[in-house]
Amino acid sequence: MPTDLVQLTLSDSIATITLNRPDKLNALNGEMLARLDAIADELDRANDVRVVLLTGAGKAFCVGADIFEWSSLSPLEMGRRWIRDGHRIFERFARLPQPVIAALNGYTFGGGLELALAADLRLAAAGITLSFPEVKLGIIPGWGGTQRLPELIGKSRAKQMIFSGARISAEIAEDWGLVNEVVEGEKLMERAQALAGEIAANGPVAVQLSKQLIDGGEMASLEALAGSLASYTQDAQEGVAAFRERRAPRFVGQ
Ligand code: COA
Numbered sequence: 001m002p003t004d005l006v007q008l009t010l011s012d013s014i015a016t017i018t019l020n021r022p023d024k025l026n027a028l029n030g031e032m033l034a035r036l037d038a039i040a041d042e043l044d045r046a047n048d049v050r051v052v053l054l055t056g057a058g059k060a061f062c063v064g065a066d067i068f069e070w071s072s073l074s075p076l077e078m079g080r081r082w083i084r085d086g087h088r089i090f091e092r093f094a095r096l097p098q099p100v101i102a103a104l105n106g107y108t109f110g111g112g113l114e115l116a117l118a119a120d121l122r123l124a125a126a127g128i129t130l131s132f133p134e135v136k137l138g139i140i141p142g143w144g145g146t147q148r149l150p151e152l153i154g155k156s157r158a159k160q161m162i163f164s165g166a167r168i169s170a171e172i173a174e175d176w177g178l179v180n181e182v183v184e185g186e187k188l189m190e191r192a193q194a195l196a197g198e199i200a201a202n203g204p205v206a207v208q209l210s211k212q213l214i215d216g217g218e219m220a221s222l223e224a225l226a227g228s229l230a231s232y233t234q235d236a237q238e239g240v241a242a243f244r245e246r247r248a249p250r251f252v253g254q
Contacts, residue, residue, distance in 0.1 A: 006035040008042070013050040014196045015043060015098075022058025028111050029066040030082075033089055040092040050200040050207070052096060053192055054119055055103040056112075061128075064110025067137070086111060086143040090118040094144075095218070097208045099199055103192035104170070104179065109133055114141060117148040120211065122178065123192050124170035125185040130178065131167040153178050 007018040017039060019026040043049055056062055070082050093100055093115070102119035108130045116122050116130075124130070132141045132149070140146065141162060150158035153176045161168065173179045183191045199207060212221050230236055234254045242249035 005029075005032045006039065008039050010049065012197070013048055013200050014053060014193065015046070015049045015051070016053040016055065019054075019056040019062050022056075022060070024066070025060035025063040025107060026056045026058065026112065027063050027066040028086075028115075029069050030085075033085055037085075037089045037092065040089060040096065043096055043098065044092070049098055050204050051196040052093075052098050052100040053103060053196055054093075054100060054115070055189065055192070056105050058106065060107040060109075060112070061102070061104045062109070062112025062115060063107050064112050064114075064133070065143070083142040086114075090115055090144050094118040094215070095221070097211070098204075099207060099211055101192055101196055103188050104128055104130070105185070105188055109167075110141065110145075111143050114143040114145045114148070117152065118144065121180050121195070123181050123183055123188060123195070124173060124179040125188045126170055126182050127185065128170045129167035130170070130173050131165060132162045133165045133167075135163065136165040149178075 005019075005021050007016075007020050009016045009018075017036075019028075019032065021027065021029075021032065043052055065082070065086070070078055073082055099121065100119040101121045101123065102116040104116060104122060104124040106125065106128050108116055108124070108128060110131075110133055113130055113132060132145055134141050134145075141149075146158075146162065149161065152158075153161075157176050160166075168176075168178075170179060170182045174182045181191070209225065212225065217225065235249075235251045238251060239249050
């Protein structure tokens with residue numbers, strides 16, 4: 001059942017996902033995770049979507065996992081359900097065929113930063129802060145942060161952020177390569193939409209193939225890519241024709 005806590009809109013082949021729980025600074029609860037999962041499913045198959053924008057309503061992008069929700073789980077439930085679900089859903093966003101741009105409009109903490117790291121590009125409003133505060137609660141960033149953060153900014157800076165739990169400014173995040181651009185707050189969505197529009201105007205297959213190549217395709221993506229290319233060759237047509245005509249194929253290598 002769709003919920004208002006995560007909104008999805010589509011305009012000019014750009015899908016915008018808005019985390020919409022502003023009174024709790026968009027802290028992610030189970031209902032929101034399930035909705036994000038369903039949205040990933042929808043976008044994965046949506047030929048009319050060329051770019052995905054991710055943002056938050058109110059003064060936060062997302063302050064991470066809902067502390068009250070996960071802290072009431074047993075350790076086994078937390079491992080089996082909460083952490084694995086979040087991991088799987090964020091991975092789905094990372095693997096979407098379309099580029100995903102996170103427009104960080106406010107606090108980007110913990111699981112919120114992990115969701116932003118699953119996006120391809122990040123734009124941040126000037127003056128916001130980003131952090132991994134998990135160790136301050138005695139837990140760890142469990143939705144991909146320990147892997148995606150060092151991959152993006154190097155182990156040394158990642159360790160500084162994760163070990164200290166300290167907040168860094170958007171400007172430092174840009175300097176470290178954690179965000180692509182810092183934009184004045186009121187211009188953030190305008191800039192995000194302009195960038196999305198610029199990407200959406202390009203050849204969608206070329207953009208999507210570039211994403212897969214840069215990310216180092218998993219086996220399923222590589223097979224999908226190789227399979228579609230092979231099926232487009234003259235030889236594939238000849239192979240099918242030969243099968244239909246019950247004769248040996250005459251391949252030409254094209
Ligand atoms: N989970 C659940 N609820 C959260 C939350 C979280 N991660 N972060 C904030 N909230 C809730 C608060 O409980 C509060 O709810 P209430 O109004 O019903 O009491 C509401 O969101 C606003 O938060 P508040 O702390 O009053 O806002 P603030 O502007 O004073 O501080 C932060 C903002 C982000 C500095 C602070 O909320 C914070 O440190 N949050 C926790 C971040 C975190 O540790 N994330 C990792 C989670 S694993």
